Amino acid sequence: MKAILLAGGKGTRLRPLTLHTPKPIVPVFDRAFLNYQIDLVRTVPEIDEIVLSLNYQPRRIQEVLGEGGDGGPRISYVVEPSPLGTGGAIKYATGADTGTVVVFNGDVMTQVNLGDVVRLHRERRAKATIVLTPVDNPSEYGLVETDADGNVRRFLEKPGPNDVTCDTINAGIYVLEPETFDRIPKDTASSIERAFFPSLVERQEAFVAFVYHGYWIDIGTPEKYLQVHRDIMDRRFLAEPFAAQPRGAQVLGRDVRIEDGASVEGPCYVGDRTVLKAGARVLPYSVVGRDCILEEGAVIDASIVWPNGRVSRDAALRNAIVGRHCHIGRDVVVEAGTILGDKSSVTDHSRLGAGL
Numbered sequence: 001m002k003a004i005l006l007a008g009g010k011g012t013r014l015r016p017l018t019l020h021t022p023k024p025i026v027p028v029f030d031r032a033f034l035n036y037q038i039d040l041v042r043t044v045p046e047i048d049e050i051v052l053s054l055n056y057q058p059r060r061i062q063e064v065l066g067e068g069g070d071g072g073p074r075i076s077y078v079v080e081p082s083p084l085g086t087g088g089a090i091k092y093a094t095g096a097d098t099g100t101v102v103v104f105n106g107d108v109m110t111q112v113n114l115g116d117v118v119r120l121h122r123e124r125r126a127k128a129t130i131v132l133t134p135v136d137n138p139s140e141y142g143l144v145e146t147d148a149d150g151n152v153r154r155f156l157e158k159p160g161p162n163d164v165t166c167d168t169i170n171a172g173i174y175v176l177e178p179e180t181f182d183r184i185p186k187d188t189a190s191s192i193e194r195a196f197f198p199s200l201v202e203r204q205e206a207f208v209a210f211v212y213h214g215y216w217i218d219i220g221t222p223e224k225y226l227q228v229h230r231d232i233m234d235r236r237f238l239a240e241p242f243a244a245q246p247r248g249a250q251v252l253g254r255d256v257r258i259e260d261g262a263s264v265e266g267p268c269y270v271g272d273r274t275v276l277k278a279g280a281r282v283l284p285y286s287v288v289g290r291d292c293i294l295e296e297g298a299v300i301d302a303s304i305v306w307p308n309g310r311v312s313r314d315a316a317l318r319n320a321i322v323g324r325h326c327h328i329g330r331d332v333v334v335e336a337g338t339i340l341g342d343k344s345s346v347t348d349h350s351r352l353g354a355g356l
C-alpha cells in the first residue's frame, strides 16, 4: 500500500523560516519535520512505499530525506509541473495505481493509530475514511459533521463563525479508494477539501469518520511550531528526542561543549557540537540547533535557535525563533515572539521586540 504525503505547500505562514527551508524539512529539534510522519507511516507494515508530493523546493527535500532504505518503506518523489492543489496532487501522485492509498497533510503531527484507521476503512468498506480531531477553533480548519453511525454528513472547509456547528475537524489524514478519483479533474488545480469531500457526501458514498482524541497539531504557524517543541519536551506528545527521557530532561547532542560556569536547565535541547562558553545559559523550553556558539553570558530562554548560529556575549533571546546562520551581536535583546530569518545579523546593543 502507498502512503502519499502532501508536502507541496509554500509554508507562507511560517515565513521567514520557510524562505530557504520548505515546511516539510523545517527542523523539529534537529530532525526534518517530515521524519516524524515517516515514523508514523512505518508503524503500518502494509505500507511499502511513501510518495512525497512536492512542488516547492523539491530538490532540498529530496537531499534531506533520501530514498528510505534500511528495511523500511521506499521513499519516492513526485513533483507537480505546477501546484495542483490538494486534490490534483493526490490524483497525480497516485498515478495509475488502483490500490487503497493513505494520505497525509505534510504538516500535521499526531500519535493516531494509523493501523486502526486502515482497519476501520476496510471493515466499513469505505470509499474514504477521514481522521477527525476536536479543536477549539474549527474556523481555521475543515469542519466535519458526522451522524450517530460515524458517517460524514457534511464537510465545510474554513467555515465562517455562523457555520461552526460542531468541534470536529479534518485532521489531514485519509484512507482513499482511487476508483473515486475520476471526479478530480486531471492536470488542473483542485481542492480535496472544497470539491472532492463534499462530492462524496452529496453522492452518499461510504465516507467514514475516525474520531481521534489524542495528540494532534498542525505546525503551520510560528505559535504552533513553538508549541510542538514544548509538547514534546513536556512529554505531552511522546516523540524523539524526548520519548525515552524523564520529565524535565536536558537532551544534549554529540560533542556538545559546556565550559565551566555555563549551564543548561531542562527541559531543553542542545544540538551536536554546539559550544556554550563560560556563563552562557540555556534555560527551560529552549532548543539550540547544531554547530552554534553561545558566547560568555549569552542567555537562551524559551527560544529556538536553528543550526550554525552565534549568540554573542551577554545577548539574550527570550521567546524568539532564530533561523539558520544568524549572528546576534553583543548585549542584544531579542524577545516577545520575534522571528529572524536565516542569515540575519543583529548589530550589538540592538533591542528587538523589547520596545522602548
Ligand code: GDD
Pocket (backbone or CB within 6 Å): 006, 007, 008, 009, 010, 053, 054, 055, 080, 083, 084, 085, 086, 089, 104, 105, 106, 107, 108, 140, 141, 142, 143, 157, 169, 170, 171, 172, 193, 218, 220
Ligand atoms: N503537492 C501539493 N500541491 N501539496 C499541497 C498543495 C499543492 O498544490 N497545496 C497544499 N499542499 C499541502 C501542504 O504542503 C500541506 O501539507 C497540506 O497540503 C495542507 O495544506 P495547508 O495549506 O497546510 O492547509 P491548511 O492547514 O490550511 O488546511 C488543511 O489542513 C487542515 C488540518 O491541518 C485542510 O486539509 C483542512 O481541512 C484541515 O483541517
Ligand code: MG
Pocket (backbone or CB within 6 Å): 105, 107, 218, 220
Ligand atoms: Mg496546514
